[in-house]
Amino acid sequence: xxxxxxxxxxxxxxxxxxxxxxxxxxxxxxxxxxxxxxxxxxxxxxxxxxxxxxxxxxxxxxxxxxxxxxxxxxxxxxxxxxxxxxxxxxxxxxxxxxxxxxxxxxxxxxxxxxxxxxxxxxxxxxxxxxxxxxxxxxxxxxxxxxxxxxxxxxxxxxxxxxxxxxxxxxxxxxxxxxxxxxxxxxxxxxxxxxxxxxxxxxxxxxxxxxxxxxxxxxxxxxxxxxxxxxxxxxxxxxxxxxxxxxxxxxxxxxxxxxxxxxxxxxxxx
Numbered sequence: 001x002x003x004x005x006x007x008x009x010x011x012x013x014x015x016x017x018x019x020x021x022x023x024x025x026x027x028x029x030x031x032x033x034x035x036x037x038x039x040x041x042x043x044x045x046x047x048x049x050x051x052x053x054x055x056x057x058x059x060x061x062x063x064x065x066x067x068x069x070x071x072x073x074x075x076x077x078x079x080x081x082x083x084x085x086x087x088x089x090x091x092x093x094x095x096x097x098x099x100x101x102x103x104x105x106x107x108x109x110x111x112x113x114x115x116x117x118x119x120x121x122x123x124x125x126x127x128x129x130x131x132x133x134x135x136x137x138x139x140x141x142x143x144x145x146x147x148x149x150x151x152x153x154x155x156x157x158x159x160x161x162x163x164x165x166x167x168x169x170x171x172x173x174x175x176x177x178x179x180x181x182x183x184x185x186x187x188x189x190x191x192x193x194x195x196x197x198x199x200x201x202x203x204x205x206x207x208x209x210x211x212x213x214x215x216x217x218x219x220x221x222x223x224x225x226x227x228x229x230x231x232x233x234x235x236x237x238x239x240x241x242x243x244x245x246x247x248x249x250x251x252x253x254x255x256x257x258x259x260x261x262x263x264x265x266x267x268x269x
Contacts, residue, residue: 011196012069034247040127062239126193
């Protein structure tokens with residue numbers, strides 16, 4: 001009955017933690033492509049090839065449904081995968097949809113014309129590849145008008161988090177928020193457009209100020225997945241819970257245990 005969750009590294013553990021709490025009876029297979037992380041500085045073709053390889057491994061593990069808990073993969077590879085690669089009996093979903101639904105307060109299947117929404121000035125913090133794809137702006141424009149999005153590529157943050165250097169990660173967050181504010185001094189809302197970033201959510205909030213609403217994807221993805229499985233129970237696969245990595249299992253296990261504050265043991269993918 002497993003659902004697959006894929007991330008380039010450990011950031012997707014924020015999504016895993018939320019979906020496990022929301023769906024305690026559903027087993028999950030988590031795959032971290034730690035050997036090739038970070039994805040945020042790679043080309044779109046590289047990201048596509050690596051994501052397809054990882055999703056194939058999750059299909060092989062008995063997952064009929066895979067969540068790309070990686071904004072970079074969702075931005076650079078998902079649409080291409082859905083159009084020409086995903087088998088008919090499988091599904092691959094990204095993390096943008098629940099976020100856009102929350103921001104615009106409309107369901108994804110609502111194809112009515114774009115309309116005004118409450119937020120007008122949005123700060124987007126993401127990896128360089130996600131920013132370059134403009135995927136968030138494109139999807140938002142289909143549903144909302146009058147929203148000014150200012151994107152900030154947050155180089156180095158994922159690397160620092162993966163290395164467990166939270167002091168460096170905090171310094172980088174403040175630097176990137178300062179750079180964003182020079183372009184957009186008073187954002188209404190901020191998007192943490194990488195699943196690593198919720199690990200630094202308080203640091204983003206402190207740097208932005210308490211009046212800025214910070215959207216983090218984990219809980220939104222969890223609610224969206226629960227709704228999807230209610231409507232598509234056949235997408236539960238046959239696999240059992242597992243943690244897989246293309247990197248060093250011992251090192252990745254130590255980092256994951258540190259992040260989630262419970263024992264996590266990865267196996268070689």
